[in-house]
Amino acid sequence: MGPTIAPVQTSSGMPSSxxxxxxxxxxxxxxxxxxLAERGIPVTVLEKGRVAAEQSSRNLGWIRKTNRTPEDVPLAMAADRLWQGMPERVGKTVGYRQAGIMFIARTAEQMAVYENWQQSVKDYVPESRLLTPNEIAQQVPGGQGVWAGGIFTPSDGRAEPTLASSAIAQAAMAKGAVIVENCAVRSxxxxxxxxxxxxxxxxxxxCEQVLLAAGLWSRRFLGNMGINLPTLPVVCSVLRTQPMEGPTDIAVGAPDFSFRKHQDGGFIITQRxxxxAPLTLDHARIxxxxxxxxxxxxxxxxxxxxxxxxxxLMLPRRWRNNRISPFERVRTMDPEPNPDLNNxxxxxxxxxxxxxxxxxxxxxxxxMIDITPDTNPVIGAVDGVPGLTLATGFSGHGFGTSPAAGQLAADxxxxxxxxxxxxxxxxDRFK
Ligand SMILES: Cc1cc2nc3c(=O)[nH]c(=O)nc-3n(C[C@H](O)[C@H](O)[C@H](O)COP(=O)(O)OP(=O)(O)OC[C@H]3O[C@@H](n4cnc5c(N)ncnc54)[C@H](O)[C@@H]3O)c2cc1C
Incomplete structure (x- = not known):
């Protein structure tokens, strides 16, 4: 099972319109x-399982501009501002800390990726700077790795996924939104x-408008309507330690591991x-x-x-409204962690x-993460279906941008x- 999510009391009934x-x-x-609720617009969220039980509670909690595609950086910058105001906005802690993110490289080739990225965004993110091995040792003491260098962005940060979604859900409901769990949308x-x-x-x-924010499931939902959203699944395995003394409050990403401090004093670790990449029929298709x-x-x-x-393969790709849909068959996608990768x-x-x-x-x-071919999400209308907007395909980095992505989608x-x-x-960039 995934991490324990802060409880949310959602609605038992749903409105007729x-x-x-x-x-x-x-x-x-x-x-x-x-x-939308803050703007006084009637809105209902329908969730097939539990709020945030899929990617949104299972992620690492990194909030970063570093290493995003340059065209995705303005959204991440807007998200930084929104994260800063989030505790006041929702009246609860979301575990947000602007403690910085550091990526470190073993080879000159890996370092060149960071150098190129820094050059490409230097007008937007001037605080992002390259690090020498000595500077890495100063900022993250006690290390024995041999590094070619790194990149550090002090304005990057983290929040606690298990707190953030629940706090946002509760605030949305307090402002008039209706949220219904265990309610799959079939079509x-x-x-x-x-x-x-x-x-x-x-x-x-x-309703007048539908926003499809169905994560991994958006491709199947749209496929039933004959619309091809290209996303493929990958699975990321994660470890959480007990509280312990660590080397730094900065989140650190190396070529083959990453760690960041958890609010409870432990660390969240992954094989970066x-x-x-589980094979599916979609690999042959797209x-x-x-x-x-x-x-x-x-x-x-x-x-x-x-x-x-x-x-x-067993989950239908086409179904009728009066039949059980794939979304009722899998209330929560709960893949097994890979012990080899975690080790x-x-x-x-x-x-x-x-x-x-x-x-x-x-x-x-x-x-399980939904990846688009260019690793940027889709936030926008669907030509030919007036009233349908997508906010999906966040490709493994949508937690950090979510406050801005959700606002952009609402706009x-x-x-x-x-x-x-x-x-x-x-x-339509995928056409
Ligand atoms: C292990 C891991 C580590 C990650 N680390 C980071 C990170 O450090 N930083 C970062 O920025 N991002 C990270 N991500 C990515 C981030 O978690 C996602 O981009 C983000 O949570 C996407 O949010 P979402 O709302 O689009 O999708 P989801 O959280 O997947 O939510 C979609 C919801 O839609 C529901 N749903 C689907 N179909 C239907 C239907 N027909 N009817 C009703 N409900 C439906 C699902 O049950 C699900 O709850 C990570 C992801 C994983 C898995």
Whole structure:
């Protein structure tokens, strides 16, 4: 199971009509709901399982501009501002700390990636700076690794995923949003080609707009309508230690491990250099679109033919409104953590910072991530389906940008001035 999420008391019933229905109670759908509720717009969030039980509670909690594609940096900068104001906005801690993020390189080749990134964003993120091995040793003492250098962005940070989504959900409800758990949306209702509602397992809700923020499931949801959203799944395994003394409050990402301090005093650790890539039928259908990314990431992907192939194959790709949908069959995607990858992460970390020899592992989990071909999300309208907007495909880095992504999605849904230029996120870029 994933980490324990701060409890949220959601609604038992749902309205017969509203202005906006949001499909998916992950952090993106919830921040969009909070924004809409604050603007006085009736909104209902429908979640097939529990709020934030998939990616939004299982992630590492990193909030970073570093290493984002340059066109994604303005959204991340807007998110920084929103995270800073979040405790006051939601009236609760979300574990936000602007303690900085550092990436470190073993080789000149790895270092060149950071140098190029820093050059490409130096006008936006002037505080991001390259580090020498000595500076790494000063900022993160007690290390024994040999580093070519690193990059440090002091304005990056972290928050606690298990607190943030719940706090945002509660604030959204306090401001008038309705959130219903265990309520899968099976499909859209259309009238003369325009959205007029959603069909759920508990009946129909009429609405003017739908925001699809269904994470990993958005591709299947749209596929049932004949719309091809290219995303493929990868699985990231994570460890959490018991509280311990560590070398730094900064989140550190090395080529083959990463660690960041947890609010309870422990550390969240992962094998940053490897992800499980479970094969599915979709690899045959859309895999070619990923070739450029695959070329640069091929060492990081552990491609596997495992039981997920069969699980995915057995789930329908087309269904009728009056039949149980795939979303009711899998209330919460709960992949098994990969002990080999977690052991690699711990071994590599211990070799680099021996203080982690005393780390006692409290919990291991995994989460399944939806990756687009260019690793940027889709936030925007769907041509040909008036009333349908997407906020999905966050490709493993949507927790950090979620306050801004949710707000941008809300802006687009209501035709308001967008928080940032939405052009990089248009759906039609995949055509
Ligand atoms: C292990 C791991 C580590 C990560 N680390 C980081 C990190 O450090 N920093 C960072 O920025 N990002 C990170 N991410 C990525 C981040 O977690 C995601 O980008 C973000 O949570 C996406 O939020 P979401 O709301 O789009 O999706 P989700 O959290 O997946 O939410 C989608 C929700 O929609 C629901 N749903 C789907 N279909 C339906 C339907 N038909 N009806 C009703 N409900 C439906 C699902 O049940 C789910 O709850 C990580 C992810 C993982 C798994």
């Amino acid at each position: 509203t202005t906006v229905v949001i499909v998916g109670g992950g952090i993106v759908g919830l921040t969009a709901a909070l924004t 859209l209702s259309l009238a003369t080609g325009k959205v007029c509602g959603v069909v759920t397992e508990k009946g129909e809700i009429r 250099g490897a992800l499980d 895999g070619l679109r990923y070739l450029p990314t695959l070329r640069s990431q091929r060492d990081a992907l552990r491609i596997r033919l495992n039981r997920y192939f069969w699980q995915d 690699e992460a711990l071994t590599n970390l211990r070799a680099a910072w021996p203080v982690f020899n005393q780390a006692k592992i409290e919990q291991a989990w995994a989460g 687009l849904v209501m035709n308001a001035t967008p928080l940032v230029d939405p052009a990089p996120y248009r759906f």
